[in-house]
Amino acid sequence: MGIATEISISTKDFSGKTINYQVANQMHNLRKWQQRVRVSSPRERRLANVLTVIGGTCQSLALSSNVLETSSMIYRNLDSHMEVKGKSVACIAAAVIYMACKQCDVVRSLEEICSGTGSNKDLKMKTKLAAKYYRTLVMEAGSVTAPVITMDKYISKISNMTNTDVRVERLALEIAEKTDDASVADGKAPNGIAAAYLYIASVLLGQNVLQRDVSSIAGVTEVTIRNRCKEILSCYKLNLTLRPSLAKN
Known part of the structure; x- marks a missing residue:
């Protein structure tokens, strides 16, 4: 189902020994006919x-x-x-x-x-x-039901594409859950808010995550991320308590 078995071009067998020219020619002919048979139409x-x-x-x-x-x-x-x-x-x-x-x-x-x-x-x-x-x-x-795109999916997407530490992603998800309010999200691009949550979490944990990297992946400007961070921090007071799962080793 989309996975093909290929005959290797290598001149060595499974044990690493060099094969003679007769076997090499035979493998070459088999490789050629395999390609012809597989895509015959x-x-x-x-x-x-x-x-x-x-x-x-x-x-x-x-x-x-x-x-x-x-x-x-x-x-x-x-x-x-x-x-x-x-x-x-x-x-x-x-x-x-x-x-x-x-x-x-x-x-x-x-x-x-x-x-x-x-x-x-x-x-x-x-x-x-x-x-x-x-x-x-x-x-x-037939009709395909589109999944409901929630804030945690945007955060996970940006975190995965920027290779952010899992502790930062976990804290960003927790902050997003605690600050889930229409006054923050209404009328704003969700990817910009997700990028802001991720950047706030990285700052709180002392991780080196650049606004430039996050903004390029999220598809927003650095100014947008800074504005969303100001809005989140002005509406809520964050008290960070490090637990063993979030603390540095």
Whole structure:
């Protein structure tokens, strides 16, 4: 289901010994015929190309194997009853991954996924085409219920993409839970508030997290993060009590 068994190009066997030229030629012929048999038809070649793009995109975006497997299954079902010939490989792969992210409750925008498929050239056009494919995919596969995106998912996403310490993420989630109020979140971009929670937690724990790094991942400016931090700290008084799970070793 998207996982291929390949014959290695190496000239050594499983024990590390060099194989003779006759066996090497035999392996070369087997490798060549394996590739020919596996993609013997245009449909199989298209399937191999799309699954390769899906795998590379999921790897570049650090998506879980669950999303990768779900994407592969969605495309296989799509290819069996929908005409995908002539469609852009990168855009159809982005649409499939976007649907898989929704099914697996993973927060990723369609623009992020399109940028992960390769070059950012004509990214706006690629995103628009991928959105069109996604709408067609929803009509073919049935309605897909979008997951409810909560603040903790935004915080976890930014924390994972910035490789922030797990103690910082845990404290940011706790602060967000204690300061859950409409006066802070209403009319404001949730990714900016999540970035602010993460930055406040990093400062409280003495971690070196730069506003520049957090803002670039969250898609907001550094000024936005500072403003959201001021709003949170002006509305609430934070008392930090270090527990063994949060304290430094």
